[in-house]
Amino acid sequence: MKTTSIGWHVLYVKSRHERKVHDALKELSIDAFLPTVTEQSKRVDRKTIIQKPLFPSYVFVNISSSMDFYKTLSVNGACAYIRFGTEYATVRDVEIKKIKLLIGANDLTEFETDADHLKVGDIKKISYGSLSGLECEILNVNNTNKVIIRINSLQQNIKATIPSYYFEN
Structure with missing residues (x-):
């Protein structure tokens, strides 16, 4: 051990x-x-x-x-x-900080976690709001934008809905 x-x-x-x-x-x-x-x-x-x-x-x-x-x-x-x-x-400390940042953001809704390695969607950088500068994978689910943050050490993903105007073009 x-x-x-x-x-x-x-x-x-x-x-x-x-x-x-x-x-x-x-x-x-x-x-x-x-x-x-x-x-x-x-x-x-x-x-x-x-x-x-x-x-x-x-x-x-x-x-x-x-x-x-x-x-x-x-x-x-x-x-x-x-x-x-x-x-x-x-x-890692940086991953704990990411989780704290995500759950502390007032504009994110509908949190989910999963262990799937999702491959669909674009990688975008958030340019607005409290998550500015964070890179995320985007899924379009039922016409809403889902942000996916991968926490590698846990082999988990965090998903949340975020407004589309938050992303860089």
Whole structure:
């Protein structure tokens, strides 16, 4: 088994335990990040606004020592660190910043994540708004522009709808 490295790691948690694990890690003074998006819940009798994890069952943990690495696993609801083969999944700081930038942008809607390697669409640079300068892959789905940001270390994509006037020509 590989030794742990310092930096952001991906902790797999029990289903619907993301917030509980995140809060417990904060209580242990461990730097944790749980990206959430606002979504309208569709119930038969009513609609409510909920905060939903962007990556279900994932909590990002910034490990500063091997003690932190193992202490996080003692939290109720934490299962294991995500691994690809023998390597623990690590996320670069720049990727964490991209995720924070995406979920903090007020003009993006309809967030989705997937692990597909999408090959359709153009690569465009956003020239307007809070995401200015970011390169994205564009999909036209139901006449809306979908932005796709690839997070390579997670083998995940983030999709969001963005106005077409935000892109360079």
